[in-house]
Amino acid sequence: MATFPEREPVEDIGLDETIKKLTPERIEKTILKVLNEESAARLKVYVNTCVHCGLCSNACHFYNSHDGDVKYAPVSKVKDTLWEMIRKKGRVDGEFIRKASRIAFTECNVCRRCSMYCPFGIDLAYLILTVRRICHLLGVVPQYLQDTVNSHAATLNQMWVKPDEWIDTLQWQEEEQLDEVVGARIPLDREGAEIMYSVIGPEPKFLPQLIGHMDQIMTVAGMSWTVPSLDGWDNSNMAMYSGDFEIMARVERKHYDKALELKVKKIVMGECGHAFRGAAYDGPKWLGWLRPPVPLIHAVEFYYDLIHSGRLKIVKKYEEPITLQDPCNIVRGKGLGNKLRYIMNATCSDFRDVEPRFEHNYCCCAGGGVINCGPPWKTTRVNGNRVKAEQFRATEAKVIVTPCHNCHSGIEDIVSNYKLDMHVKFFCEILVECIEIPESLKV
Amino acid sequence: MGEQQNWDWEVGERLVTDLAEWKKAFSDVYDEVVSPDGEKMGAIVKGEEGLTCCVNGSAWEQTYEKVYSVKFSPDNRLTAITMADDEWTTVVDGAPWEQTYEYVWNLRFAGRGGAIAVQTKGDDGYGICLDGKAWEAGFLQIRDYVLSPDGRRAACSVQTKELAEGDIFGFLEGGWSVAVDGKPWDRNFLNVWGLAFSADGAKVAAEVRLESTVYSIAVDGKPWDASYGCVWEPCFDPKNGQVLAPVKIESGWILACDGKDLWGRSFGQLWRPVFSPDGSRTAAIVSPSFGRWTMAVEGQAWNATFGDAVTDPVFSPDGRRLAAIVKDKNRWTIGVDGAAWGETFDMVWRPVFTPNAKRVLAKVERNGKFALALDGRVVSGEYDGLYDPVIGPEGDRVLVKALDGGKFYRRVLRLGDL
Amino acid sequence: MDLYEIVRGPLAWAALLLFVLGTAYRIVSMLIEARRDKVVYPYLSLKYGLRSLMHWLIPFGSVNMRKRPVMTVVSFAFHICLLVTPVFLLAHIILWDESWGLQWWSLPEAVTDVMSVLVVGACAFFLIRRIVAPEVQNVTFLSDYVLLAVVVLPFLTGFLAYHQLGPYRPMLILHILAGEIMLVAIPFSRLSHMFFFFFTRAYMGSEFGKVRNARDW
Ligand code: HEM
Ligand code: SF4
């Protein structure tokens, strides 16, 4: 029998301190409530149908990156958490909850690759999210992730961005763009515009130039668009991943309320995968919508439409060898793999595709809230994705395009840890270098 | 509101202003807005000196480095937020408020007196400035705010306790409250959202989070005895001042009144309760089954349901009829008393009833052009731009404010002729 | 009534009844409970459900099957033999004929003989895999061995009885009993994957295809 190393202890007050307050009664009651009241047929059937065959194991980048360490096989993660809770009818202790929380929050990106490897199509990510729900109700959530969720709750954005800071950032970016493109205004709260543009909290906080890029793209393409100046501008949602579905729903509701209030025809969102998932599926579902009340278009699809229809003309190609990260939530989550390659080929002369790709891509290992668990868990995340580094290395590219914020940050860590000598870029950074700015719009 | 009786209700058409003229005078004209009475068009304009606002072709004297949030107040005054020399303030009909700030945003109006309010960031923190009068003490952070119906008071969700980055335990102790006219409630909560004033402006209700997974409704700082898994925005009964709010219980969402189930039935979702003008009837947007939406009046859901959304419920002045915007299969129309109009549109705006409640009028959009629809039928020409139609106090005329070929017209039409 | 008659008569009836009723119960209660999972029915799609099932019912129709050729071959051989042998075995058809006058086409005895051996062999493979492959070992419980035994026994005893290895009549009784146990076990154990498979796969196929515009194989 192969033996595998034990997990290194990791300190996180979100787990270590919180379990001290748990009582056996509270644990039992909470688990039973989630199992019996909040879940129904799917949970039961999935648990009863799994034949313990282990065929899902090689789906997971954690498992593959740890040379087949069994504790990272998808089914093992469910076994060590949910099965045990079911078997013991909720009578587990705080120490168990700590471990379950660690597994569910830091060793699974709920990326759903394993559902494509399990012959029964068991949704292991859903089972892991059920564990997270239990952990949330018990208050045992990694500190940094919980802090992000607290930000969502207090400010309805992910990064504690204050209302004035948001508008100020937009006006600053507008000013920068006005120096480059005529009429590159960011229209605030323009009722009746065609498009509402929404972003994720980290953009105004750390990457405001991305908003500027979108301003330029919208202006050059001549779109009728608007950006909300008040809450509802943030489409991201870490509460979906912490299991705090009430806060998740509140955030998504605000986002759509804003779009309905602004009377736009659709929402275009920036390059983020998890935000797409929350806004397209998990949020609406909880609130009672089968599909979003206002159509939601991911940036990749938007760029595709603009390039394909000729609204944006590509006059220059990006020449450095370049490769791509397929973000799970828009490729496995929305089938945008082909459109993504279309825009890559349209703008890059030396695009080197990855293997495996499309729905079979490997997750960046940052998604699913894992990167939001913060510095204590960075090693877990980076070590859990050696296969990603190998995949990129094989392309011998110099640049990696990541049309998702989680992928972007996660892959930056992977690049530096595995010394890949590559740069990570959002697609809009490539796009603004390649598009034609018509004479009439030149400053 | 501006006194509508005093507006010009003479049937006929008048060219108010021609934007082409503006464009000759200014290098840039944008964010056009129209006064409620249709007598004025305003916009941000860029001249040699900088940015300012322009009304019917004549610009304000003063120019600014930044101008945004231009709006007409209900009593037809053009208002904007401006910045010059790094000082932000509010300008009303060209006259700036005395007090300047590090930042000013979220301009709102309320009441017959035409109250104007903004949120501000100053040296001593965040606050609200209502009709030029600022709150005394600044807060660490403020979020959403509301004005009382008479426009005399303001309430805002405020952060009352400093929270260090990553302090997840501090957060659980509660650091948010509601400040009314600058004075916070004496109790903190984890979060507060969805503030509402009572009709007389005396009381404030809000959604509050008591513990990480426990929510309730608080009135003047005191939470209901009952608590829930989730709640949405409360509202006051205009008759008796009782508080209503959608709350989530095991079987679904119910409309709770001071903690009790008002309608005696639950829905998959329920939000935005509204009262008829006389306060005798309640309605709310509900989802009777997953993915379907409709209106429920006194707990009774309409038979017709819609797949995408229902918004903007409006009672008729007599409270007997109810209209709302409905959306199905990505097409918009108006639903009235349980049935949707036959025609659908690319977009529809909030419907209005005639004073006798017989007819429903709404602005609609088709193929990028705007028109008026009356009881489901398009009755006006198609315009490049159209602003909220107003039905005259006698109920027989409608004020149409339309932009056509760059010219802004004010038309008063006889409803009977439509 | 001697033991043989009991297992052939009332017990066979009971097993069949339990199998049918148990299966019906499990499916119906799942269908009812699925209504509480609010997305299940709205997401279901015949087209995408069948599309996914096709890929997963055809050998090497999915990426993971291609990655694990041995497992795929063994698994398909196992399941086909497991389902086909009992139904088209001449000896079973004779029994149906004797009791009910029902007859249908049968497989040559030499073929069914080989197929039984294949089932037994496949079970041996599964057993070894369970012990040797760490990722399977890690999720193996006593119940997994018991289930394997439940599945292998009818075939093993049937093979032995047919070849008259060991005492014939006790072996025959054992065979019938084992078959009945397996039949009853299907709806009440993980063997229920026999029918749940079609639902879970079709649901996932629908969710991936109809809702998320993606493939799940
Ligand atoms: C049409 C019906 C069935 C389908 C589609 C089906 C499908 C599957 C699948 C996909 C697996 C996963 C592992 C593998 O590929 O071997 C499996 C395993 C298995 N099946 Fe079935 N099955 C069916 C009927 C049955 C029946 C009737 C039995 C026995 C009563 C059975 C016994 C088993 C056993 C014992 C395994 C376990 C392998 C192990 O221990 O790893 N199956 N089945
Ligand atoms: S990380 Fe992805 S593949 Fe691994 S267990 Fe989680 S959902 Fe499955």
Ligand code: SF4
């Ligand atoms: S592949 Fe599916 S059935 Fe097999 S162990 Fe994994 S989850 Fe269970």
